[in-house]
Amino acid sequence: MKSSLTLLCLVVWMNVDASSAQTVCSGPLPSVPDARVTEESIKNEYKEDDIVLFSCNFGFVPAGRISYQCKKNKWVVVRSGKCKPRPCELPDETANGHYSIHVGDDFVFGATIKYTCNDGYQMVSKMDIRTCMVAGWSNHLPICEVVSCVPEATDGRVVVSGLPDDDGVRQYGHELKFSCPNPAHQLKGNPQVVCAAGGMWNNHFPTCEDVTCEAAEKIKNVNVIGIPQNNNTMKYGHRLQFECSNSKHVLKGESEVVCSTNGQWSHSFPICEEPKDFCGPPPHLMNGDTKGGRESYRSGESVQYMCQKGYQMDPPSAYKTCHDGIWTRPITCLKPCTVDEEPMNTQNIQFKYLRKIKITLYATHGDHITFKCTGHSRMSPVSVDFRQQCINGVMNLPYCQ
Missing domain, CATH: 2.10.70.10 (Complement Module, domain 1)
Incomplete structure (x- = not known):
């Protein structure tokens, strides 16, 4: 009887020791990129041979099953699947534009593409970005329309070449040219503009303004006739006349100049000097020439000029005369x-x-x-x-x- 009781106590002790020595995985659960433990696998305590299953996060899809098993206080991989971003179909192309990947490396969940219009076109959609979502690409396909420019208003003096018949818009790259048909006006600004990116002209439209000439500073020994009072600028066609303030001096140059195109005087302003007995070579005549010629002429001698074919002599007399050291009688060959x-x-x-x-x-x-x-x-x-x-x-x- 005594030996039987001793054997029973030994068996009970061995069972209690085996239960208390059972393996438990008490550390943190395995971490799987872009995945989480399934609700069915969550426990307060994981014992030997327990298995944990994983499911992919939102926006990701599994590439094989993922599971770990508790073995000797450690988690051991059972199935080594992965979670990959959910792919999107190839993005739609937009007419007159193109797209490029803005965020990411491939057309998968979370990637963003940006649309850009080709040269000569502009984006009319509010959004130019689309993102790969679970249900596909976000936002509508952006639209690119041709760039167009609306002509600016001009004053009545400007002539514009290249405007449409209905005064409508002009497309990208269209060129307009400007001119002032009245010789009393000159163009201020660029003579041409081009419809550029963004629907804007590359320059402001020019205007036609009155041609004006400025009076020169006071010339020594020369009286100027024709300068308006309290006004140093004169309009196209205005004439100035010159005479020497000393009657014994000789006027060298033109006795009259006219305000002409581009705000320039028709001739340089003259000067007054003491008379001389000799003249040098006859002055050059634009579009004309002399009949013969010497290096020196006495006062009173003349030289004959002729104009090129098609040009007219003004005045009709074709002679210049040496007078007190200068050549008199201005001659012009009028152009055809x-x-x-x-x-x-x-x-x-x-x-x-x-x-x-x-x-x-x-x-x-x-x-x-x-x-x-x-x-x-x-x-x-x-x-x-x-x-x-x-x-x-x-x-x-x-x-x-």
């Missing part, structure tokens, strides 16, 4: 005018009394030519008259629109 087909087409005009020709028409100084509008165009309100005269190589062309 040329009328080409290209500028006439630009101004929408043609000859009224001549059939259409494809050669250059020449008109000598003083000749008149009459024009008319082509087709159904009409004379512009700011145009010069149809009948124009050649004045020293300049003939203003009317403008029809």
Whole structure:
């Protein structure tokens, strides 16, 4: 009886010791990128051979199952799957534009693409970015429309070439050209503008302003006639006359100058000097020449000039005379005018009394030519008259629109 009781106590002790020595994984659960432990696997305590399953986070998809098992106080991989970002279909292309990856490296969950319009087009959508979501790409496909520019208002003096018939918008790259048909006006600003990116012209539209010439500072020994009181600027066509303040002096240069195009005087201002007995070589005549010539002339001697073919002598007398050391009688060879087909087409005009020709028409100084509008165009309100005269190589062309 005594030996049986001793054996029973030994068995009970061995069972209690085995239970207390059972393995438990008490440390933190394994960490799997972009995954979490399933609710079914969560326990307060994990014993030997317990298994933990993982599921992928939102936006990720499994590539194989993921599970760990408790073995000898450690977590051991059973299935080594991964969680990968959910892919999106290839993004849609937008007409007249393109996209590039803005965030990320591939078309997967969380990646962002940015759309950009091609040159000459502009984004009309509020959003130019799309993000890969679980349900696909966010936002609508952006839209690119052609860049267009609205012409600015101009004053009545400016002639604009290149405007649409309906005064509508002009597309990217379209060029407008400007001119001032009245010789009394000059263009202030760029003579041409281009419709650029963003629907803006690359320069402001120019204006036509009055041509003005400034009076020179007071010239020694010279009286200037024609300067307005309290005004140092004179408009196109204004004339100044000069005379020597000392009657014994001789005026060297032109006795009269005219305010001409681009705000320049027709000639340099003269000077007054004491008279001399000899003159040097005859002065050069633009578009003309002398008949013979010497290096020195006595006072009272003359030299004959002639103009090139097509040019007219002004005044008709072709002689300059040496007087007190200077050459008198200003002579000018007045230029002929040329009328080409290209500028006439630009101004929408043609000859009224001549059939259409494809050669250059020449008109000598003083000749008149009459024009008319082509087709159904009409004379512009700011145009010069149809009948124009050649004045020293300049003939203003009317403008029809």
